[in-house]
Amino acid sequence: MPNDQTPDTADKRALLRKAALEYHEFPQPGKITVGATKQMINQHDLALAYSPGVAAPCEEIVKDPNAAFKYTARGNLVGVVTNGTAVLGLGDIGPLAGKPVMEGKGVLFKKFSGIDVFDIEINEKDPEKLVEIIASLEPTFGGINLEDIKAPDCFYVERKLRERMKIPVFHDDQHGTAIVVGAAIINGLKVAGKDIKTARLVASGAGAAALACLGLLVKLGLPRENIWVTDIAGVVYEGRAELMDEDKAFFAQKTELRSLSQVIEGADIFLGLSAGGVLKKDMVARMAPRPLIFALANPNPEIAPEDVKAVRDDAIIATGRTDYPNQVNNVLCFPYIFRGALDCGATTITTQMEIAAVHAIAELAQAEQSEVVAKAYAGEALAFGPEYLIPKPFDPRLMMKIAPAVAQAALDSGVALRPIADMDAYRDHLQTFVYASGTTMKPIFTAAKMGTKKRVAYSEGEEERVLRAAQIVVDEHIARPTLIGRPTVIAERLEKFGLRLKEGQDYDVVNVEDDHRYRDFWQTYHRMTERKGVTVPIAKIELRRRLTLIGSMLLHKGEVDGLICGTWGHTAHHLQYIDQVIGRRAGVHTYACMNALLLPNRQLFVVDTHVNYDPTAEQLAEITIMGAEEILRFGLKPKAALLSHSNFGNSNQPSAVKMRQTLELLRVQAPWLEVDGEMHGDIALDGKARMALMPHSTLAGDANLLVMPNIDAANIAYNLLKTAAGGNIAIGPVLLGAGQPVHILTPSATVRRIVNITALTVADANAAR
Numbered sequence: 034m035p036n037d038q039t040p041d042t043a044d045k046r047a048l049l050r051k052a053a054l055e056y057h058e059f060p061q062p063g064k065i066t067v068g069a070t071k072q073m074i075n076q077h078d079l080a081l082a083y084s085p086g087v088a089a090p091c092e093e094i095v096k097d098p099n100a101a102f103k104y105t106a107r108g109n110l111v112g113v114v115t116n117g118t119a120v121l122g123l124g125d126i127g128p129l130a131g132k133p134v135m136e137g138k139g140v141l142f143k144k145f146s147g148i149d150v151f152d153i154e155i156n157e158k159d160p161e162k163l164v165e166i167i168a169s170l171e172p173t174f175g176g177i178n179l180e181d182i183k184a185p186d187c188f189y190v191e192r193k194l195r196e197r198m199k200i201p202v203f204h205d206d207q208h209g210t211a212i213v214v215g216a217a218i219i220n221g222l223k224v225a226g227k228d229i230k231t232a233r234l235v236a237s238g239a240g241a242a243a244l245a246c247l248g249l250l251v252k253l254g255l256p257r258e259n260i261w262v263t264d265i266a267g268v269v270y271e272g273r274a275e276l277m278d279e280d281k282a283f284f285a286q287k288t289e290l291r292s293l294s295q296v297i298e299g300a301d302i303f304l305g306l307s308a309g310g311v312l313k314k315d316m317v318a319r320m321a322p323r324p325l326i327f328a329l330a331n332p333n334p335e336i337a338p339e340d341v342k343a344v345r346d347d348a349i350i351a352t353g354r355t356d357y358p359n360q361v362n363n364v365l366c367f368p369y370i371f372r373g374a375l376d377c378g379a380t381t382i383t384t385q386m387e388i389a390a391v392h393a394i395a396e397l398a399q400a401e402q403s404e405v406v407a408k409a410y411a412g413e414a415l416a417f418g419p420e421y422l423i424p425k426p427f428d429p430r431l432m433m434k435i436a437p438a439v440a441q442a443a444l445d446s447g448v449a450l451r452p453i454a455d456m457d458a459y460r461d462h463l464q465t466f467v468y469a470s471g472t473t474m475k476p477i478f479t480a481a482k483m484g485t486k487k488r489v490a491y492s493e494g495e496e497e498r499v500l501r502a503a504q505i506v507v508d509e510h511i512a513r514p515t516l517i518g519r520p521t522v523i524a525e526r527l528e529k530f531g532l533r534l535k536e537g538q539d540y541d542v543v544n545v546e547d548d549h550r551y552r553d554f555w556q557t558y559h560r561m562t563e564r565k566g567v568t569v570p571i572a573k574i575e576l577r578r579r580l581t582l583i584g585s586m587l588l589h590k591g592e593v594d595g596l597i598c599g600t601w602g603h604t605a606h607h608l609q610y611i612d613q614v615i616g617r618r619a620g621v622h623t624y625a626c627m628n629a630l631l632l633p634n635r636q637l638f639v640v641d642t643h644v645n646y647d648p649t650a651e652q653l654a655e656i657t658i659m660g661a662e663e664i665l666r667f668g669l670k671p672k673a674a675l676l677s678h679s680n681f682g683n684s685n686q687p688s689a690v691k692m693r694q695t696l697e698l699l700r701v702q703a704p705w706l707e708v709d710g711e712m713h714g715d716i717a718l719d720g721k722a723r724m725a726l727m728p729h730s731t732l733a734g735d736a737n738l739l740v741m742p743n744i745d746a747a748n749i750a751y752n753l754l755k756t757a758a759g760g761n762i763a764i765g766p767v768l769l770g771a772g773q774p775v776h777i778l779t780p781s782a783t784v785r786r787i788v789n790i791t792a793l794t795v796a797d798a799n800a801a802r
């Protein structure tokens with residue numbers, strides 16, 4: 034923790050405070066709003082949504098209460114409920130002042146698991162009355178997340194509500210924290226080489242979070258007699274009268290020791306869920322070798338990591354803060370445990386569900402890092418170890434790992450009212466939420482996995498995104514990568530990124546500095562290009578340094594089944610080598626690039642984004658057909674719109690005339706294709722508006738293949754849509770027209786995009802058999 038006294042820290046704190054206040058105030062007060070899921074634009078909508086139409090779902094729910102899950106948002110709605118008596122480490126600041134925290138929880142639920150939240154701040158401290166109020170909210174919600182209610186009241190309130198309510202009630206400060214702490218301690222002990230059955234733990238704090246953590250740790254195998262609890266009054270011992278309650282008394286030790294300083298001697302684990310600065314350096318010095326120091330009080334930990342390091346270099350440290358490694362925060366758990374619980378109609382959250390979540394989180398940290406996380410935490414060492422015991426909050430795999438594990442455990446413990454019948458389909462559904470590209474790519478992945486041709490070369494084999502993609506490609510059995518680069522650099526970088534790939538076992542390397550195929554490759558290249566200005570010395574040099582040329586030659590020689598390049602440089606740079614060595618498919622005259630955009634309510638394919646500057650009508654017709662054929666492979670029906678500034682003949686500018694000529698050519702060359710034009714962009718995307726304007730249009734419904742008149746229009750439209758939609762929604766570019774499976778990415782390609790294009794390349798290779 035930074036020293037609170039330094040002016041620098043005071044400045045930084047003031048800046049953060051100012052930024053936080055602005056964040057909450059602008060552009061409108063608060064962090065959440067309510068959005069409608071249905072259209073409400075005319076009298077008819079009003080009649081359906083409200084009186085008289087709304088009576089119909091009401092009557093259905095009277096007949097069958099379960100119909101509420103069908104006709105209302107209840108099944109995806111959680112109440113984040115507090116009385117503001119223990120808000121973070123700020124104490125009893127009251128329900129109104131706690132509202133920003135509850136709104137924040139709502140935002141996290143929505144962002145990480147798509148769950149809607151009403152935050153409910155209740156002005157009531159009497160636990161009995163609190164129970165009455167919360168229990169009466171059952172018709173509103175699918176689940177209740179209790180938040181920041183002080184101990185011991187929170188134990189009573191949760192217990193009573195669980196008895197009374199038939200929906201999950203979960204006090205996040207207790208169980209969410211306990212689950213994440215449980216995962217971190219399992220992993221911490223693994224790193225320290227210690228056994229949970231013999232480890233000795235000292236806790237500071239005996240409140241909601243601490244006691245729940247200890248309870249769960251006992252269930253995970255930590256013997257109760259190895260746990261020593263301290264709080265503001267010192268050690269919790271048998272016979273103590275001061276500040277005791279039954280939950281605390283469970284951990285009372287028969288001992289003469291009275292202070293944290295005394296019981297810390299020789300401890301393997303310190304678990305702080307109390308207040309800043311409680312643990313002192315001299316206490317840390319007296320702990321067992323390789324101690325775990327979990328100083329989790331917010332915002333100031335029980336001891337600053339710097340102070341631990343000053344006295345021990347073997348300690349494994351976790352805090353609740355974002356600015357140090359190993360942030361233990363219940364956000365790693367609550368969005369996903371509720372996702373799993375809601376999706377299977379769990380009536381409560383059982384210990385089995387909690388333990389399933391613990392193991393899911395622990396295992397995730399031991400797997401290698403995802404791209405999203407690596408990007409968000411650039412520069413940090415993120416391989417499993419002392420500085421990486423638990424996943425990061427932005428890890429997209431948390432959802433796919435925790436929610437199904439929780440839903441399965443709910444089923445196993447007999448509390449799932451609507452059990453998930455097909456767990457694989459459920460995972461696919463969650464995957465779709467996490468990666469917008471999930472569903473669209475499904476047929477391509479299926480085609481890739483069913484075939485036998487699986488060797489894919491990557492020109493930029495040392496590139497981080499390529500290596501991360503290669504790990505996924507191997508794990509998901511999509512392909513066997515051939516990485517073009519320097520073998521030692523590749524191996525070193527794999528280790529640095531915490532990836533598990535092994536040369537020879539999982540992937541092959543073409544060593545750009547020394548490969549036995551070099552002579553054959555340059556000689557072949559020379560023979561292909563000797564009448565195109567390439568001399569022997571040029572051929573030798575090119576084959577030494579042009580990675581895409583090496584890749585193209587591998588593909589040409591049948592050493593691999595597909596090639597992927599383009600994580601740097603321009604399309605034209607890579608295409609020249611592909612053209613020289615691979616060439617176009619028989620009968621094809623033009624290369625082109627198609628990009629898919631996965632927008633919230635539609636999928637769009639755009640051509641030609643990267644190759645032809647100002648294609649002719651003949652070229653556009655060919656590109657349209659190739660694009661449409663590719664869309665069929667995604668399992669979608671292509672619906673092509675030839676776009677223009679002109680709408681069905683209202684302009685005679687050359688670009689409009691060109692699109693009309695393209696249509697004429699397509700009518701002859703591809704009578705099977707649903708296509709029309711030339712038309713405006715809005716008319717392309719809105720089938721109803723098109724029918725009103727052009728009742729005899731040969732294109733029905735919304736177009737999904739947008740054929741642009743030139744590269745400016747295509748490239749600009751694609752990049753605008755991609756960026757306006759928030760990024761990470763693109764698949765491609767898909768290279769159309771090449772004689773063998775090869776694709777040229779763009780420098781903005783993400784790991785997901787590389788994996789997707791790999792699947793497409795393998796599917797191409799299988800189709801070409």
Ligand SMILES: NC(=O)C1=CN([C@@H]2O[C@H](COP(=O)(O)OP(=O)(O)OC[C@H]3O[C@@H](n4cnc5c(N)ncnc54)[C@H](OP(=O)(O)O)[C@@H]3O)[C@@H](O)[C@H]2O)C=CC1
Binds near residue numbers: 353
């Ligand atoms: N990182 C994370 O994910 C989470 C962190 N927390 C943090 O943990 C802390 C406790 O939260 P929570 O359990 O909800 O709150 P509670 O109010 O329920 O519990 C606080 C506990 O800490 C004890 N305590 C307070 N001051 C001291 C002190 N100086 N020395 C020893 N013990 C002390 C209290 O003792 P007494 O009752 O005797 O006053 C009480 O047992 C907070 O800082 C909170 O922000 C909580 C949840 C999650």
Ligand SMILES: CC(=O)C(=O)O
Binds near residue numbers: 121205331363
């Ligand atoms: C993280 C959290 O819930 C708390 O500190 O209260």
Ligand SMILES: [Mg+2]
Binds near residue numbers: 205
């Ligand atoms: Mg809390």
